[in-house]
Amino acid sequence: MKQLHYAWKTLMHNKGMALTKIISLGLGLTMCILLFARIDFENSYDTCFKEHQNIYQLWMQWKLGGELNDPQMMCVGSLAGAVMEGLPDIVESAVTLQPGGMIGKPLKYGESYYDEPKILADSLFFSTLGIEVLSGKPVEDLAQPGTVFLSESLAKKIFGENDPLGQQITYNGTWFLHVRGIYRDIPDNASIRPQAVISLPTVLLRGIGNHSWDGGDSWYEYIRLKDKDVDIDLLNKNINKIIQQHAPDTDDVGLYAFVRPITDAHAEMNEDVRRINTIMWVLAITLLFIASLNYSLISISSLNRRAKAIGVHKCSGAGSGSIFTMFLLETLFILIGAAAVMALLILNFSDFIEYSLSTPISSLFAAGRLWIPVAVISGVLILGGILPGHIFASVPVSQVFRRVTERKRSWKRALLFIEFSGVAFICSLLCVMFAQYRYVVSKDKGYDLTRLATGPLPSVYDSSDAVLAVYRGLPYVEKFSSSIYTPLTGYSGEIVYKEDHGTNFSTRYDYGNKEYLDIMGMTILQGRAPEKTDEVIANQTFIRYMGWDEKTVLTENPTIIAYDQRVRITGILKDFTINGFFSEQQPFIMYYHPYPLKGQMVMKLKEPFEENLNRLNEDMAEAFPAGHIEFKSMERMNEELYKDVKVFRDMTLLAAIAVIMITVMGLVGFVKDEINRRSKEIAIRKVNGAETADILRLMSGDILKVALPAVAIGTAIAAWAGDIWLNIFTVRVDNLWIYYTLTAMTILIIILASVALLSWQTARENPSKSLKSE
Amino acid sequence: MIQIEKLDKVFRTDEVETVALNNVNFNVDKGEFVAVMGPSGCGKSTLLNILGLLDNPSSGSYRLNDTEVASLKEKERTRLRKGKIGFVFQSFNLIDELNVYENVELPLTYLGVPASERKRRVNDMLKRMNIGHRAKHFPQQLSGGQQQRVAIARAVITEPGLILADEPTGNLDSKNGAEVMELLTELNRQGTTIVMVTHSKHDAGYAHRVVHLFDGSIVANIPN
Numbered sequence: 001m002k003q004l005h006y007a008w009k010t011l012m013h014n015k016g017m018a019l020t021k022i023i024s025l026g027l028g029l030t031m032c033i034l035l036f037a038r039i040d041f042e043n044s045y046d047t048c049f050k051e052h053q054n055i056y057q058l059w060m061q062w063k064l065g066g067e068l069n070d071p072q073m074m075c076v077g078s079l080a081g082a083v084m085e086g087l088p089d090i091v092e093s094a095v096t097l098q099p100g101g102m103i104g105k106p107l108k109y110g111e112s113y114y115d116e117p118k119i120l121a122d123s124l125f126f127s128t129l130g131i132e133v134l135s136g137k138p139v140e141d142l143a144q145p146g147t148v149f150l151s152e153s154l155a156k157k158i159f160g161e162n163d164p165l166g167q168q169i170t171y172n173g174t175w176f177l178h179v180r181g182i183y184r185d186i187p188d189n190a191s192i193r194p195q196a197v198i199s200l201p202t203v204l205l206r207g208i209g210n211h212s213w214d215g216g217d218s219w220y221e222y223i224r225l226k227d228k229d230v231d232i233d234l235l236n237k238n239i240n241k242i243i244q245q246h247a248p249d250t251d252d253v254g255l256y257a258f259v260r261p262i263t264d265a266h267a268e269m270n271e272d273v274r275r276i277n278t279i280m281w282v283l284a285i286t287l288l289f290i291a292s293l294n295y296s297l298i299s300i301s302s303l304n305r306r307a308k309a310i311g312v313h314k315c316s317g318a319g320s321g322s323i324f325t326m327f328l329l330e331t332l333f334i335l336i337g338a339a340a341v342m343a344l345l346i347l348n349f350s351d352f353i354e355y356s357l358s359t360p361i362s363s364l365f366a367a368g369r370l371w372i373p374v375a376v377i378s379g380v381l382i383l384g385g386i387l388p389g390h391i392f393a394s395v396p397v398s399q400v401f402r403r404v405t406e407r408k409r410s411w412k413r414a415l416l417f418i419e420f421s422g423v424a425f426i427c428s429l430l431c432v433m434f435a436q437y438r439y440v441v442s443k444d445k446g447y448d449l450t451r452l453a454t455g456p457l458p459s460v461y462d463s464s465d466a467v468l469a470v471y472r473g474l475p476y477v478e479k480f481s482s483s484i485y486t487p488l489t490g491y492s493g494e495i496v497y498k499e500d501h502g503t504n505f506s507t508r509y510d511y512g513n514k515e516y517l518d519i520m521g522m523t524i525l526q527g528r529a530p531e532k533t534d535e536v537i538a539n540q541t542f543i544r545y546m547g548w549d550e551k552t553v554l555t556e557n558p559t560i561i562a563y564d565q566r567v568r569i570t571g572i573l574k575d576f577t578i579n580g581f582f583s584e585q586q587p588f589i590m591y592y593h594p595y596p597l598k599g600q601m602v603m604k605l606k607e608p609f610e611e612n613l614n615r616l617n618e619d620m621a622e623a624f625p626a627g628h629i630e631f632k633s634m635e636r637m638n639e640e641l642y643k644d645v646k647v648f649r650d651m652t653l654l655a656a657i658a659v660i661m662i663t664v665m666g667l668v669g670f671v672k673d674e675i676n677r678r679s680k681e682i683a684i685r686k687v688n689g690a691e692t693a694d695i696l697r698l699m700s701g702d703i704l705k706v707a708l709p710a711v712a713i714g715t716a717i718a719a720w721a722g723d724i725w726l727n728i729f730t731v732r733v734d735n736l737w738i739y740y741t742l743t744a745m746t747i748l749i750i751i752l753a754s755v756a757l758l759s760w761q762t763a764r765e766n767p768s769k770s771l772k773s774e
Numbered sequence: 775m776i777q778i779e780k781l782d783k784v785f786r787t788d789e790v791e792t793v794a795l796n797n798v799n800f801n802v803d804k805g806e807f808v809a810v811m812g813p814s815g816c817g818k819s820t821l822l823n824i825l826g827l828l829d830n831p832s833s834g835s836y837r838l839n840d841t842e843v844a845s846l847k848e849k850e851r852t853r854l855r856k857g858k859i860g861f862v863f864q865s866f867n868l869i870d871e872l873n874v875y876e877n878v879e880l881p882l883t884y885l886g887v888p889a890s891e892r893k894r895r896v897n898d899m900l901k902r903m904n905i906g907h908r909a910k911h912f913p914q915q916l917s918g919g920q921q922q923r924v925a926i927a928r929a930v931i932t933e934p935g936l937i938l939a940d941e942p943t944g945n946l947d948s949k950n951g952a953e954v955m956e957l958l959t960e961l962n963r964q965g966t967t968i969v970m971v972t973h974s975k976h977d978a979g980y981a982h983r984v985v986h987l988f989d990g991s992i993v994a995n996i997p998n
Contacts, residue, residue, distance in 0.1 A: 002883040006872070013871030309869045315828070316928070317856035317884030319849060397828045397848070 003322060007329040010309070014302075020669070021298055021334045024662040025384070026341025028291020029376060031658040033342065035284035035651065036372045037364040038357050039277050041189055044369075045266035048187040050130025053228045054092075056259035058083070058221040058239075063254030064495060064506070071258070073220060073265065077211030078246065079257060080221035081122075086242040090235060093224040095128040096211070097121035099192070101218060102203050105172035105456070106628050107148075107196060109158050113172075113628040116154050116195035120209075125197055126183060128224045135165060136181020147199040149181040154195040173626050175202060188363040191265050192220070213247040213255075222262060235259060275728060276648050279721050283426065283655050288376065290422040290659050292383035294666040295334070297415040299327075299388035301673035307395060314397040324393040331385035335377055342373075356650040358643070387411075416670055416703075417710045419663045420751065424714025425721070428743040430656045432722045432736060433649040439733040440642060446576020447487060448521030449638055451478070451609045453616065454486055454602050455631030458624040464597050470623045476612040477603050481516040484599035488637045490579045491588065496546075497561040505545050507562070508578060508586050509536075511593040517573070519604050527554050527571025530592035536560075537571040542587035562589065580641035581731045603631065645728075664754065671758040674699065682762055695763035696756050703755045707748055715744045775936065775967055776802040776825065781834035781844075783820050783990075794820040795831065796990040802969060804935070807962040809978035810971045812987035818971040819940060821987065825969055826859050826938045827851040839935070857885045860929030860937040862958075864944035866921040868913040868928075874900065875909040878927045885932060895931060903927045903957070919950030926957055930966065937961065939970040943977055955980050 011018040049055055060075040061068055077096055084094035098120040106115035119125075123142040126133050126149075134152065141147045148169065155164040167179045177198060186193045203209050211219070225235075236258040247255045266273065310323055318326075346353060350361050357364070365373075391411065458467055471480055485491045491508035514529035517537075530536050543550050548558065550572060558569045567589075575585050605612040613633060620629040639646075675682075682695055690698075719740055726732050733739075783795040794817045802808050810818050823829040824836060827843060828851075836844040843854060860881075861867075868877050875896055882892045900906040903923045905916075913921055922942060929937055939958060943951035951974075959980050962968050970981060978984045979998060986994035 009871045009876070308867055309871070312867050312869050313880065313884075314852065315826075315855075315861045315867075316881040317852065317932075319852045322884065 003326040004329055006313075007326050007333060010306075010326075010330060011333055017298070017302065018334065018337070020665050021295055022337035022341055024298075024665045025291055025295055025334060025338035025380065026345065027658040028287055028294070028662050029335075029338050029373075029380065030342040030345045031655050032284050032287040032291060033373045033376050034346075034353065034357060034364065035280050035287065035655065036376060037369055038359060038651070039280050039284065040369055040372060041359055041363060042266070042273055042277055044189050046189070046191050046263045048190050049262065050132075051224075051228075052130075052262060054225045055129065055262040056223050056225065056232075057262050057265050058223065059258050059260055061256045061258075063249070063256065064252070066252060068256075069506075074218050075221045075257065076213055076247075076255065077209070077219045078213050079219075079243070080223060082242050082246060083223055083239055083257075084124075086245075087235070087238055090225060090227075090230055090238075091223045092226045093124045093128040094222065095122055095125045096200065096219045096221050097125060097192070098200075098209070098219055099194070102209055103171060103198060107158075107169050107171060107177070108173045108628070109167075109169040112158075114154065114158060114196075115628070117193060118196035118198060119192065119194040120200050120203055121194075121197050122200045128222050129192065130224070131186060132184040134182045134184055138181055141180040142197070142199040143201065144199055145201040145205045146175065146177055147180050147202070148177040149183055149197040150179055151185050151195045152182055153185050155179070155182050171198070171202075172628055175206075177202070187366075188360055191262075223259065232259065275724055276644070279429070279648075279725055280651065282717075282721055283429075283652065286422045286425060287655055287659060288379055289383065290419050290662055292380045293415045293418050294662045295331070295380070295384035296387045297412055297419070297666045298669040299384075300391060300411055300415070301669045303392065303395070304673065304677065306392070310392055310395055311397055320393040324389045327389035327392050328381070328385045331381055331389070335381060338380075339373070339377060356647065356654060358647045412670055412673075413706050416666065417706050419666050420707050420710035420747070421714035421717070423659055423663045424711040424744060424747050425717045426652065426656045426659050427747060428715045428718030428740050429721055429725075430649070430652045431739050431743045432718070432733070433645075433652055433725070435733045435736075435739050436726060436729065437642060437645055437649050440581045440645070440729060440731065441639060443581070443731065445487075445638075446522060446574055449634040450521075451605050451607070452519070452602060452634040453605055453613055453631040454600055454634055454637070455620070455629055456600050456627075457482070457597055458627055458629060464595065467597060467624075470619075471601075471603075474616065474619060476606050476615060478606050479515065479519055480601060480603040481513065481519050482596065482598050482601050483510050483512040483516050485510050486600070486602070486634070486637075487520075487576055487578050488580075488634060488641060494562055496587075505587065507542055507545070508588045509562070509591065510588070511591045511598060513592060513594075516602065517590075519602055522576060523574035525572045525574050526550075527569075530570050530590065533592055533594065534565065534567050535570045536562075536567045536589040536591050537573050538569050539573045539588040540575045541585045542589055543572060545587045560589075567591070580638075581729045582641075584730055601631070602634075609633070648725075667751065667754055668758060671699070671703070671755055674702070675759060675762045679762060683765075692760075692763045696759055699759040699763075700752050700755050703751060704748075707751045711744050711747050715740050718743075775804040775806075775839060776800070776969075777835070777837040779835040781824070781836060782832045783817070783824065783829075784832045793990050795824070798834070798990070798992055800985065800992060802967060804967055805962070805965055806983075807959070807968045807981045808970070809981035809984045810969065810987060811973065811975075811978055811984055816987040817990040818987055820990075822938050822940055822969065822971050825936075826861060827855045857881065857932040858934050858936065860932065860934040862922070862925050862929045862937060862939040862942045864941035866913070866918075866925045866945070868921055868924055870913055873910050873912050874905060874916070874924050877913070877924055878931055880928060881932045899927045899931050917950070918946050919953060922946060922950065922954050923957065926954065926961075930961055934966070936967045936969070939968065941972055942970065943972070943974065951977070 046052060057073065058075050058079055059071045059073055060079065061071045063069070080094035080096045084091045099117070103118055103120055106113040107118065108114070121142065123139045125142065126138045133149070136149060138149060142149065150158070150164060158164065158169065159167060164179045164182060169177050169179065171177060200211070204211055209218070239257050239259070243255055243257060313323060346361065354360055471477065491510055493506045494509055496504045496507050517524065517529050524537065525540070527537070540550060543553055546560070554569070554572065559566050560569065573588070573590070578586055578588070603616070605616065613631060616631050620631065685695065685698070722736070778798055778800040781795055781798040781800070782793070785792045785794055798821065810821065812818050820829070824831050827846070830846070831844050834844060835842060838854070843851070846854065869880070872880070878899055879892050879896045882895065887895070897906065900909055903926065905920055905923050905927070908916060908920060913924070916924065937958070942954050942958065946954060955977055958968055958970065970977070972978050981998060983995065983997040985992055986996070
């Protein structure tokens with residue numbers, strides 16, 4: 001393999017060029033592999049469970065008022081158990097579980113709190129999902145109240161090297177929980193990933209939760225089939241027969257269920273995931289092409305310089321195959337260097353990457369995902385190695401002592417075209433993402449979160465008066481109130497009935513009072529806040545759903561029937577967003593509650609906000625040591641709602657940085673080569689009267705012919721991808737065309753400025769110098 | 775060794791047709807030293823390219839060692855050229871990234887000569903060319919005369935039967951030029967056939983005969 005030696009020598013002789021190639025490819029590879037790994041990670045959700053093909057999630061659908069509602073993942077509590085009992089030949093195991101809601105507070109051991117994710121589950125949790133239990137007997141123990149199973153890592157965190165089995169911890173310092181088992185940590189790519197599993201009877205025996213056929217649709221339920229080749233349509237029919245035995249259908253209300261593979265849940269829960277995956281896929285492919293083609297561009301640009309060496313090799317007996325092999329080996333060396341750059345980047349910026357991609361690097365590069373870097377590097381080798389290798393190998397040996405670049409210009413222009421298109425695509429997309437993110441975070445939401453903090457109330461054992469006295473004594477608190485929910489975490493729903501008791505629609509609801517609306521900065525458009533328990537204030541959408549005229553309805557003293565009682569509407573609230581700008585505006589009513597403390601607190605703090613928030617949490621810990629009370633900034637909670645948006649925006653930012661750097665390197669190589677190739681022409685033009693500006697115009701004009709259509713096409717693709725992404729939101733930043741136009745113009749200006757800068761010296765050079773060197 | 779009959783070479787572009795060689799008839803015997811002279815653009819280099827199997831003629835016959843080679847494909851030309859034809863160029867054409875030793879070794883690697891044999895032959899050749907002490911140097915570190923000696927060493931390392939030299943002294947001063955011509959003469963004395971393109975009457979004087987080209991045709995064939 002003497003070619004190996006020659007390839008290495010060639011690289012070493014042009015270290016600068018080799019370094020440029022290694023860095024540009026390294027950047028491209030890094031981003032490309034990270035993006036592909038992230039896509040694969042998303043697509044692999046819930047495949048980590050043993051024999052996941054046999055695990056199905058139960059979905060439920062309500063019929064209300066004779067009309068079927070949308071399918072939902074939350075089911076009535078008794079469904080899974082009934083399905084297992086009713087279909088023993090098909091269903092091996094079933095589980096009912098509840099993440100968070102009823103057990104939202106942290107675990108406590110000693111004086112330390114542990115706020116890791118946890119679930120309530122019945123005794124078949126581990127067998128149904130195929131999670132390995134390291135110690136304990138879950139089928140027996142999880143059937144008992146006051147039992148908890150801990151993940152290996154949480155057990156180690158709480159108890160260190162001590163044996164956790166038999167130890168006693170508490171749920172937020174209130175209920176006692178005995179540690180009766182340990183299970184292996186569940187991988188990151190799982191929708192259900194608790195660090196602690198609390199036995200279901202722990203809450204049911206306390207009268208918490210509705211585990212029945214009668215409403216209480218707040219449970220996630222899964223079944224494990226004995227055989228993966230089950231007829232799913234038939235299974236669904238049988239499930240609905242079982243439901244009819246327990247909850248018979250009526251004309252007005254009905255309950256239906258069906259199963260879907262557990263692996264569908266992640267994409268369903270996050271509809272955005274699929275959209276974002278599509279765009280990430282386009283980004284990754286663009287980067288792969290740009291990185292590879294840029295490498296080709298730099299390589300082909302060096303043809304003029306390297307033609308002599310190729311010719312000498314050929315004169316010395318090398319065939320086209322040898323030249324081709326030599327170039328492929330050279331590409332391989334470059335790729336090894338680029339892979340090293342990638343490894344360095346990933347190791348040195350691991351925290352930043354994990355934060356930006358919202359995924360641990362260990363998961364992105366898990367053993368089962370190592371095919372991605374191998375495939376991407378192979379792709380670059382094929383795309384970036386074969387084309388220039390072929391061009392180099394096919395240079396006729398009789399021409400190697402002449403100038404050979406002229407006939408290869410079309411290749412370079414095509415490659416440059418693709419690069420410019422890629423830059424325009426990624427940068428335009430990025431620009432729209434920044435604009436949209438800024439827009440949704442700062443847009444008027446119908447409430448004002450400035451200096452607002454929210455947190456739980458102390459445990460029920462503290463009297464309201466005592467708690468109120470503590471709150472009133474806090475000098476940095478401007479005002480406070482409470483409600484059951486917040487618009488950032490979403491609301492529960494209830495059915496609004498027609499006058500004849502037929503179902504009308506489902507509305508979101510909350511309890512609060514005038515102070516609450518005032519603190520939240522919500523606007524009463526007409527009327528007043530409710531002041532009695534049979535009064536509500538409704539938002540504009542609710543009024544519209546009822547078919548009323550917003551301008552006149554209050555004069556008609558309107559009432560509705562909700563929650564089995566007739567209530568009067570006292571005012572109209574300006575619409576406000578619920579759960580961010582991701583879902584359509586929903587109808588909302590707020591009941592009056594007479595108590596100053598109910599649900600959770602909302603406090604308006606004085607400035608400086610951050611300092612006062614810290615003081616508040618310190619004072620809460622001191623005043624209420626029995627429970628873990630942590631107040632959080634509502635502005636930050638609002639930003640958290642858009643975390644996925646921010647993650648995606650940051651990923652695109654990284655891709656844009658990579659692609660800009662790669663393209664600039666390619667552009668520099670291309671322009672330098674062009675200047676070299678046209679130096680005689682430039683000199684002759686100058687001898688014949690051309691001025692510096694004329695030369696700059698000549699060079700820029702040439703590039704502009706490639707850049708203009710390329711940027712236009714890239715921007716059009718960005719508009720398409722941007723539209724897919726923007727579908728996530730119910731509101732969009734206005735005048736998107738301005739962002740696209742400005743980005744396209746900026747890119748063109750940068751390209752032209754780069755060309756002008758690189759051509760400047762040649763344009764001003766004494767022409768005799770170029771002509772002499774010719 | 776070389777028999778050329780009615781050889782034409784025409785270069786075509788979309789709009790222009792250039793006749794580089796026109797009905798050339800030309801023979802070179804084994805062991806002969808032939809100089810080719812003529813003004814710029816008369817087709818000297820084109821003829822040399824065809825003789826060296828770097829290019830095919832447009833029409834006519836070219837027999838090299840009794841084998842018709844006029845219409846071979848590049849792959850076949852490469853196979854035939856390998857180890858049998860050596861090239862010496864006016865601008866030396868050494869590979870900048872390889873040192874003297876590696877430049878001279880190059881043709882042997884493509885012939886598949888084992889490493890130990892390569893080492894022996896290259897070292898012998900470098901000594902013979904008086905550049906053994908420069909083995910580790912790179913082309914840019916050598917004088918023009920030294921570079922051309924390296925180029926000649928590379929051309930003859932495979933002991934080819936034919937050396938084609940394209941103005942081998944064109945970039946050298948008279949002293950180095952004379953040394954190069956002495957080297958070529960010595961190689962010819964040892965049995966190597968040489969065809970040399972030159973502008974220099976002085977250099978042409980080293981050859982057994984001089985062929986004059988004009989506008990792509992041979993206009994004179996004069997023995998020295």
